[in-house]
Amino acid sequence: MKVRGIGEQGLLKILQRFCPSDVIGDDAAVLITEPEQSLVVTTDVLVDNVHFSEITTSPEDVGWRAVAANLSDLAAMGASPLGITVGLALPGDIEVDWVERLYCGMTECLQQYNASIVGGDLVRAPVITVSITAFGQAHPQNIIRRNTARVGDAIIVTGVHGASRAGLELLLYPEIGENINEADKQTLIKAHQRPQPRLDILPIRKDINFSQISGMDSSDGLADAVLQICRASNVGAVLEWQKIPVPKVFKNWLTPIQTLEYVLYGGEDFELVLCLPYLEAEILVQEFGRNAAIIGTITSNLNVVVHDDKKEIPDQVLTLDRGFQHFIVET
Amino acid sequence: MKVRGIGEQGLLKILQRFCPSDVIGDDAAVLITEPEQSLVVTTDVLVDNVHFSEITTSPEDVGWRAVAANLSDLAAMGASPLGITVGLALPGDIEVDWVERLYCGMTECLQQYNASIVGGDLVRAPVITVSITAFGQAHPQNIIRRNTARVGDAIIVTGVHGASRAGLELLLYPEIGENINEADKQTLIKAHQRPQPRLDILPIRKDINFSQISGMDSSDGLADAVLQICRASNVGAVLEWQKIPVPKVFKNWLTPIQTLEYVLYGGEDFELVLCLPYLEAEILVQEFGRNAAIIGTITSNLNVVVHDDKKEIPDQVLTLDRGFQHFIVET
Numbered sequence: 001m002k003v004r005g006i007g008e009q010g011l012l013k014i015l016q017r018f019c020p021s022d023v024i025g026d027d028a029a030v031l032i033t034e035p036e037q038s039l040v041v042t043t044d045v046l047v048d049n050v051h052f053s054e055i056t057t058s059p060e061d062v063g064w065r066a067v068a069a070n071l072s073d074l075a076a077m078g079a080s081p082l083g084i085t086v087g088l089a090l091p092g093d094i095e096v097d098w099v100e101r102l103y104c105g106m107t108e109c110l111q112q113y114n115a116s117i118v119g120g121d122l123v124r125a126p127v128i129t130v131s132i133t134a135f136g137q138a139h140p141q142n143i144i145r146r147n148t149a150r151v152g153d154a155i156i157v158t159g160v161h162g163a164s165r166a167g168l169e170l171l172l173y174p175e176i177g178e179n180i181n182e183a184d185k186q187t188l189i190k191a192h193q194r195p196q197p198r199l200d201i202l203p204i205r206k207d208i209n210f211s212q213i214s215g216m217d218s219s220d221g222l223a224d225a226v227l228q229i230c231r232a233s234n235v236g237a238v239l240e241w242q243k244i245p246v247p248k249v250f251k252n253w254l255t256p257i258q259t260l261e262y263v264l265y266g267g268e269d270f271e272l273v274l275c276l277p278y279l280e281a282e283i284l285v286q287e288f289g290r291n292a293a294i295i296g297t298i299t300s301n302l303n304v305v306v307h308d309d310k311k312e313i314p315d316q317v318l319t320l321d322r323g324f325q326h327f328i329v330e331t
Numbered sequence: 332m333k334v335r336g337i338g339e340q341g342l343l344k345i346l347q348r349f350c351p352s353d354v355i356g357d358d359a360a361v362l363i364t365e366p367e368q369s370l371v372v373t374t375d376v377l378v379d380n381v382h383f384s385e386i387t388t389s390p391e392d393v394g395w396r397a398v399a400a401n402l403s404d405l406a407a408m409g410a411s412p413l414g415i416t417v418g419l420a421l422p423g424d425i426e427v428d429w430v431e432r433l434y435c436g437m438t439e440c441l442q443q444y445n446a447s448i449v450g451g452d453l454v455r456a457p458v459i460t461v462s463i464t465a466f467g468q469a470h471p472q473n474i475i476r477r478n479t480a481r482v483g484d485a486i487i488v489t490g491v492h493g494a495s496r497a498g499l500e501l502l503l504y505p506e507i508g509e510n511i512n513e514a515d516k517q518t519l520i521k522a523h524q525r526p527q528p529r530l531d532i533l534p535i536r537k538d539i540n541f542s543q544i545s546g547m548d549s550s551d552g553l554a555d556a557v558l559q560i561c562r563a564s565n566v567g568a569v570l571e572w573q574k575i576p577v578p579k580v581f582k583n584w585l586t587p588i589q590t591l592e593y594v595l596y597g598g599e600d601f602e603l604v605l606c607l608p609y610l611e612a613e614i615l616v617q618e619f620g621r622n623a624a625i626i627g628t629i630t631s632n633l634n635v636v637v638h639d640d641k642k643e644i645p646d647q648v649l650t651l652d653r654g655f656q657h658f659i660v661e662t
Contacts, residue, residue: 028371041466089376129462
């Protein structure tokens with residue numbers, strides 16, 4: 001059954017089943033923010049064959065990833081999710097089943113946080129485009145910004161970096177995974193298909209002084225995140241290559257240069273990069289356990305330098321040009 | 332200068348000039364809703380060659396209309412605008428000037444209400460797609476819904492209907508406007524290119540009991556609005572054809588059947604359709620002056636009937652199928 005066959009009203013009826021019945025059916029949705037909370041909003045647009053493709057991503061995964069990307073932005077601001085709106089542009093010959101599965105994936109990711117789809121728009125277009133706007137709330141004093149990193153701060157990353165990119169490569173070129181075991185392979189593929197927004201990190205310590213933390217998520221790559229924070233805060237950084245957590249399987253599978261490429265520029269790991277005074281950073285890392293590590297220090301020198309004690313990779317200065325930029329890098 | 336030439340970062344720098352500098356530059360934007368106000372959110376997606384075209388719409392007008400459509404949804408909920416996010420998907424060969432002019436149009440419409448662009452996303456795509464999410468606030472008791480119309484309510488419309496569709500036809504087929512004067516022509520064309528969201532209507536009476544009002548905007552046509560309200564409220568309606576305000580120029584220019592088509596099904600007039608008890612309705616209409624009229628009554632019979640005293644048009648039962656539906660009506 002094609003979307004064209006049931007029309008906008010028919011498809012709307014199906015999709016409204018994914019939304020709480022008390023918030024839909026009007027020109028707009030009504031949400032209640034708790035008293036003394038600020039509203040935090042973020043938007044992401046995903047385009048077929050630019051951000052996802054049939055080959056690597058099921059419709060459920062497209063939905064999950066679209067939501068995860070937005071919730072990750074909320075996590076990076078220190079906010080808790082309230083809900084999302086979905087602007088969906090579709091060709092008429094798309095299967096209704098595809099759209100339902102997309103919404104299943106979105107809902108699955110949202111349900112973890114008691115958030116839901118509160119509204120949206122449904123239009124015809126020559127190419128599938130999914131535009132999500134996510135709403136969250138945070139106490140104004142707990143909001144985390146990019147432009148407050150200070151010289152001497154420790155740089156913390158959550159999770160591992162490079163896994164999502166490795167998973168994507170394994171989906172595109174299965175033959176490169178011949179020498180690694182199935183469990184490792186599936187972990188990397190899952191990191192790409194079902195990334196988890198790090199909404200679990202910041203609520204861990206209610207007593208922490210959030211005003212000392214600056215940061216963002218690493219959706220466009222670890223290098224990009226550190227560079228953006230440094231540019232916004234007018235500081236630099238030194239990263240210790242050996243301290244950046246990477247998937248264990250990389251060691252015997254990838255060359256150091258491949259590892260560097262995946263870890264610094266791979267993107268879509270949706271982890272957090274946080275800067276805060278060393279004393280607090282050490283307490284936090286202890287609390288997070290294997291979920292976080294200190295990987296470097298904020299410096300007054302405006303460069304972002306990667307230094308490797310073991311000289312597996314050459315020391316280097318990172319630049320924004322290397323990250324993924326739309327319009328220029330047309331793959 | 333093409334977008335591809337300056338890349339995502341270059342274009343972002345230009346577009347950020349349209350946003351307040353204190354809300355941009357982070358993973359998400361932070362907005363403050365006033366105490367005791369609910370958050371009202373709405374999303375609209377516009378696609379090149381589906382919702383606008385080079386022939387009829389300058390980039391400034393695309394921007395204005397995209398914002399107006401969203402603010403109209405807020406107006407229909409009884410909410411005041413706070414700001415919008417813009418998800419912009421663009422082919423790399425679009426002129427940077429086109430994008431700047433789009434943002435000029437959006438900003439011009441927003442500035443009337445002290446609202447602004449607070450964030451967004453910028454991605455590459457084969458077709459221009461503009462996804463706007465608008466945020467507003469309203470006191471929970473003043474929110475206007477579709478599903479509360481009651482038998483015996485008067486049905487009010489603001490402004491005139493059919494003007495936007497007539498303006499579009501004049502842009503597409505200038506020859507049909509040969510017999511009407513230039514001022515009338517420009518008024519109709521402006522109604523299409525620069526619709527005004529009716530944010531001026533509901534704040535007019537601070538003392539009104541909003542809980543008695545149900546309604547929505549007429550963005551998808553007057554017939555669609557009345558039908559949607561009736562379906563949601565499980566009621567019907569009788570509309571008096573002669574009471575529906577239409578542009579004066581229609582009388583000697585269009586046949587009654589053309590007028591009916593433009594007025595009931597034209598769409599994009601972005602006026603309000605409100606249902607409320609007759610007594611209050613009459614007070615409101617007096618207050619609004621030429622800006623509003625009572626055009627019919629809510630009935631227990633579930634049909635929506637149009638009745639013409641003067642028999643210029645045949646009496647008829649309206650159906651949702653006649654309105655514009657994506658996917659089915661592929662023009």
